Amino acid sequence: MKNIVKKENAVNRQFLGVDFVVLSIGKNTMVTKMLYKSTDNVPFHRHANEQSGYVISGRYILKFEGxxxxxxxxxxxxxxxxxxxxxxxxxxxxxxxxxxxIRQDYL
Incomplete structure (x- = not known):
């Protein structure tokens, strides 16, 4: 299965007030680009998905497991x-x- 998404075809979404773009969806994985604004707030939450990330730009404080x-x-x-x-x-x-x-709530 090929899943090629050109940047002009990426799907814009919003979750908890945060803008993001769905870049690609495979059989078992989903790639997104989060577009964080300084006014965004991502409160404590959990989901059944493992999440790995790479910081392109900006500064953040990630809190988990104390x-x-x-x-x-x-x-x-x-x-x-x-x-x-x-x-x-x-x-x-x-x-x-x-x-x-794949995060179903991001579709």
Whole structure:
């Protein structure tokens, strides 16, 4: 199965007030680009999807499992499925996230 999405065909969405773009959907994974604004708020939440990310730009504080991690350009992370987490946007920017399995609530 091929799934090629040209940037002009990417699907714009919003979840919890955060703008993002669905870049690609495979059989078991989904790639998104989060477009964080400095006014966005991502409260503690959990989902059945493992989430791994790459910070393109901006600065963030990722909180999970009782720890806080400051992230900036070039940093990566992985959050296990069903683990409560939140993100504080310190400086607006973009993050690529990969979810497995596909997040049905992002479709």
């Amino acid at each position: 720890e806080e991690y400051e992230l900036s350009q070039g940093d990566t992370y992985s959050i296990p499925a069903d683990v409560e987490h939140s993100i504080v946007i310190v400086e607006a920017g973009e993050v690529v996230d990969v979810f497995s399995p």
